[in-house]
Amino acid sequence: MHTLIRKCPKCGTYTLKLTCPNCGEKTLEALPPRFSPEDRFGKYRRMLKKEVKAYGANYS
Template identity: 40%
Template sequence: MKVQILKCEFCNLFTLEKDCPKCGKKTVNPKPAKYSENDKFSKYRNIARNQI
């Protein structure tokens, strides 16, 4: 199952929510990183999962 990682640019917080759970602002689709995207995203995915 593929999940969409979103980011609150205001809090610099990664989440799966469309609204930031911290400040309530709209989250955005973060731009692809120039380095090791898979590794980076799996890390954030784990962080986001722990926040739910």
């Protein structure tokens, strides 16, 4: 399965074009992040989500 979105390996820009509009480098297909059932950082994401819900996004 091919994806439409592409990423420049040099500057990190996402685009639909075969060459980067910023630096002219050849773009690569953007791959999705790896899935892991162990989810090492899930605990921290849930804690942050609960904190943002309780105090708001601008809480420091």
